[in-house]
Amino acid sequence: METVFEIKPIGIIRTPYVSSAPYQPVENANEGDFYLVVNPEYANGLYKLESFKYIYVIYFLNRIDREPSMIVSPPWSNGKRVGLFASRSPLRPNPIGISVVELKGINDNIVYISSLDAFDKTPLIDIKPYIKDLDTKEDANHGWVDDLEDKEHLILHIKGIPHDY
């Protein structure tokens, strides 16, 4: 029998994306449009979280209902084919999403955050502090995106910055 592990929601993510979500966070979304509603039994676990500028939001992409392909062609990559694990595609063997977001404030069990690319009511499964010395890699790269001709344009998409071309 195949080993499986169970995970459970610890809350939900509220976003303006009811029927469609951008592939990556949009920078011009309204403040206050994005927040986490943590189940009351976990609210005490948020103590001191507010001391962090950034947090990891970890969620379960529960709208995914297809088997993943091992080779994918990410949006706006102009047909470039890469391995699934070299992409941030939501269609993965374990559809777990991870976003680094700015922490805007906490009120009881509500955590206000900067935008992220998840549908409204996506199940929240964990929150972790983003800790500068562990998680900030200043010499990181953009991998295969760095090799593409229109890299600068693609990076606008990756960062979710609106643009006209």
Added chain:
Amino acid sequence: METVFEIKPIGIIRTPYVSSAPYQPVENANEGDFYLVVNPEYANGLYKLESFKYIYVIYFLNRIDREPSMIVSPPWSNGKRVGLFASRSPLRPNPIGISVVELKGINDNIVYISSLDAFDKTPLIDIKPYIKDLDTKEDANHGWVDDLEDKEHLILHIKGIPHDY
């Protein structure tokens, strides 16, 4: 009935930590001691991953068998009490671990990485590229650790740098 989601291993993590793991990665572990063994059916998903300097390794902390407390006192924090979600404690409602590691090389279904703090044979559940513009936050902080008197010392622990005091 409570909602639960199922996740499944996509491979295992090999590390030198058979019976005890450091709280955070140690910098002086041997090259080649840390690698991911991806199940053969997912090996094609690694195509082009090697173009990234850093990757996220996502794993299931399957040795955890206790209910988490919502208030924790992280190791070497001198008794500081913080919320579970303001810590990287492995004892969480969903025991999912996330580490940013350096990608050293890939050989078929084996991914060589820099050190991380997981026990040998920890189930691997996902690999994602760490993409500079999405994941590197140069203005990130250390949250509540920044307020402690011996912050510099604690950061050595967080970074897993061996030291004598």
